[in-house]
Amino acid sequence: MLSKSQISFINSLKQKKYREEHRLFIAEGAKIVPELLNSAIVVKQVYATSDFLRNNVILATVERFEIKENELERISGLTKANEVLAVCETPKYVLDNESLKGKLTLVLDDIKDPGNLGTIIRIADWFGIENIVCSSESVDAFNQKVVQSTMGSIARIKVHYTSLTEFIGFQISNFKLPVYGALLEGKNIYSEKLSSEGLIVIGNESRGISEEVQKLITDKISILSFSHFKSGGGEAESLNAAIATSIICSEFRRR
């Protein structure tokens, strides 16, 4: 049985302000929660149906509440509640600037759409990119929609928030890391030589990469549409930010 204060506490975590105050976030569903239970993420509480509790191994340190489906509906942020809701500790990641040498790192310049950020985190996980550095104005990685669309990858990828100009400037002057960014005038990514280390900057959904950050890009690249190869096809003006990220990461990794 859920108490009123439990319901209001869990619902409060849908707001960034309360997530930050309590350093907690929510994940839901029979696919993602078991992944988090098996990860480095500390799961504090699990609110689940008897079926879920019977079929999953849950450490004794996790507080558990057996609830009915109609109770789950009252705390769920999903269109259709799915067996379990977990309250988890927000991990604290320290961005070790030196550790980025020899690696690829994604840099997100004001990604605002939760689904896009979640999908980008999942892409990073697929392509073995450990760190994502976001501008301070980007959507919160522990927003519930982000968490859900990472499909569990939120447990493995470190997402940091900072001033991009300071961060990129520091990386350039201290480690001479190349800074890649997709810009209209960039060189064809399909034929360009790509490094196995560096920063890959992805711009905001509507305005692209901001002017200040553009100035710091050392290697301008461009994903050519089919109209560049053959006239008559490929008229879309742009690609969704997550789609562009996947094509760029795929090109970096296939070499």
Add this chain to the structure above:
Amino acid sequence: MLSKSQISFINSLKQKKYREEHRLFIAEGAKIVPELLNSAIVVKQVYATSDFLRNNVILATVERFEIKENELERISGLTKANEVLAVCETPKYVLDNESLKGKLTLVLDDIKDPGNLGTIIRIADWFGIENIVCSSESVDAFNQKVVQSTMGSIARIKVHYTSLTEFIGFQISNFKLPVYGALLEGKNIYSEKLSSEGLIVIGNESRGISEEVQKLITDKISILSFSHFKSGGGEAESLNAAIATSIICSEFRRR
């Protein structure tokens, strides 16, 4: 001034049943509607603010209604109404089986998420793929969420619905088109020879490509995650359907 019957008519088009009955669909926003007005899509009505009507060229054949923003809110399906809503004729496309020779065609096996289908339509447009053939159970391409996430590409890409086993079987026996599908046991897409014609099958978000359709795949391919190249990275179990589509299309087109 909007009448009650206008409001209820437009809202009815949010349901597939009424879209099919009237052969009409809805598109919204100052980015997409002007694209549709300039496309082969027949726009029947435009409900717009005075600003939008002043700043856009609209053919005399389009019935127009100047409305206030608070009226637009009452018919809009967006979180935030955006200047204009258009009622458009659903185009009738005939699938000319013979016309697919020499081209790449996307085949979607029960894509259910509107955002995924919209993004896939946008990807097709980017990569110059004219036709998308969907299983009958796939989400409707004229669902408003699909239309919005195509960002205007809905005006250029022909989306067909049919039985996939019949369609693919017919293509194989009559035109010997290769049928590509991403499967776990597939060959590395990054090194495999890829044709410039054929069908590319994308599976459902949770269960992948159905068994019956798998039997018809002639060329099994696989997008390798980073863990295949280097141990220790790349632990995501799968890629989102639209992301997989973008990586596959990018690989076909870069050759």
